Amino acid sequence: MLLRGIVVFTVGVCLFGGIAAAEPARDAILADYLNQARQADPGFTAFSAERGEALFKARHAHNPDVPSCTTCHTEDPTRQGRHYKTGRAIEPVAVSRNPERFTDATEVEKRFSRDCKNVLGRLCTAVEKGDYVTFMMSR
Amino acid sequence: MRPILTTALAAALLGTTVARADDTAPVTHEPTRKECGECHMAFQPAFLPARSWTAMMAGLADHFGEDASLPEDTARSIRDYLTANAGDRVSGKLARKYMRWVAPDGAPQRITENPAFVKEHRFRDEVWKLPQVGAKSNCPACHKQAELGLYDDD
Numbered sequence: 001m002l003l004r005g006i007v008v009f010t011v012g013v014c015l016f017g018g019i020a021a022a023e024p025a026r027d028a029i030l031a032d033y034l035n036q037a038r039q040a041d042p043g044f045t046a047f048s049a050e051r052g053e054a055l056f057k058a059r060h061a062h063n064p065d066v067p068s069c070t071t072c073h074t075e076d077p078t079r080q081g082r083h084y085k086t087g088r089a090i091e092p093v094a095v096s097r098n099p100e101r102f103t104d105a106t107e108v109e110k111r112f113s114r115d116c117k118n119v120l121g122r123l124c125t126a127v128e129k130g131d132y133v134t135f136m137m138s139r
Numbered sequence: 140m141r142p143i144l145t146t147a148l149a150a151a152l153l154g155t156t157v158a159r160a161d162d163t164a165p166v167t168h169e170p171t172r173k174e175c176g177e178c179h180m181a182f183q184p185a186f187l188p189a190r191s192w193t194a195m196m197a198g199l200a201d202h203f204g205e206d207a208s209l210p211e212d213t214a215r216s217i218r219d220y221l222t223a224n225a226g227d228r229v230s231g232k233l234a235r236k237y238m239r240w241v242a243p244d245g246a247p248q249r250i251t252e253n254p255a256f257v258k259e260h261r262f263r264d265e266v267w268k269l270p271q272v273g274a275k276s277n278c279p280a281c282h283k284q285a286e287l288g289l290y291d292d293d
Contacts, residue, residue, distance in 0.1 A: 085274060
């Protein structure tokens with residue numbers, strides 16, 4: 001399975017170039033969040049990069065060690081981040097700097113649930129996740 | 140696929156270094172490399188006994204204060220890899236050096252508290268606080284080839 005995935009992905013990259021091949025997967029992830037957002041609120045229209053930026057930069061009281069997404073991802077998403085405790089480098093989260101961002105749905109969901117629980121003390125909503133991805137796509 | 144190729148290439152280039160006493164086999168199990176290499180480097184299984192890995196894999200929801208939980212089948216496959224290659228299951232000088240300090244029924248969760256580690260890492264506090272280091276667990280900050288299991292690099 002994994003091997004086949006890699007082969008398919010590699011062929012995809014060869015055919016379309018890394019950036020172009022990565023987009024449909026990201027669009028599908030966003031479309032899924034949009035569906036969920038509309039199920040919760042039929043009047044919901046569109047994600048917002050501004051709201052995503054506010055979520056990214058907000059400081060929360062839940063966990064004093066990690067008050068914000070920026071604690072590990074840094075204030076500037078085009079820069080390399082750092083895990084606040086282990087020192088491990090984290091690749092930039094802005095799509096312009098890192099075209100593979102938000103293209104693996106399982107990985108994205110796993111990290112949203114871990115990181116939102118860690119920083120906010122709760123899961124992020126579909127709107128928050130869509131806003132966050134939209135903000136990172138604008139950077 | 141690429142990491143394995145890189146490892147093989149590095150091993151070929153480094154030749155004798157790989158066989159040196161204090162080195163250990165790199166992590167070759169892809170799910171372990173990926174899932175256990177996100178927040179810190181994926182530590183080689185030989186640093187802890189199988190009991191430690193079993194206990195750690197059973198408590199990922201609260202892993203040193205963070206949620207590192209995984210789907211059950213992924214967790215099982217990682218646990219199987221880590222325990223099969225644990226310090227009390229493989230031979231090698233590094234494994235022996237670390238296992239010497241583990242009580243027969245002990246299941247330590249930290250590599251960095253093992254006396255074998257402490258002895259080799261008596262640095263001033265400022266060293267650990269350097270921005271490029273940050274934590275004892277950040278092995279690659281000082282050992283450029285830590286991910287390849289090579290620590291004898293001074």
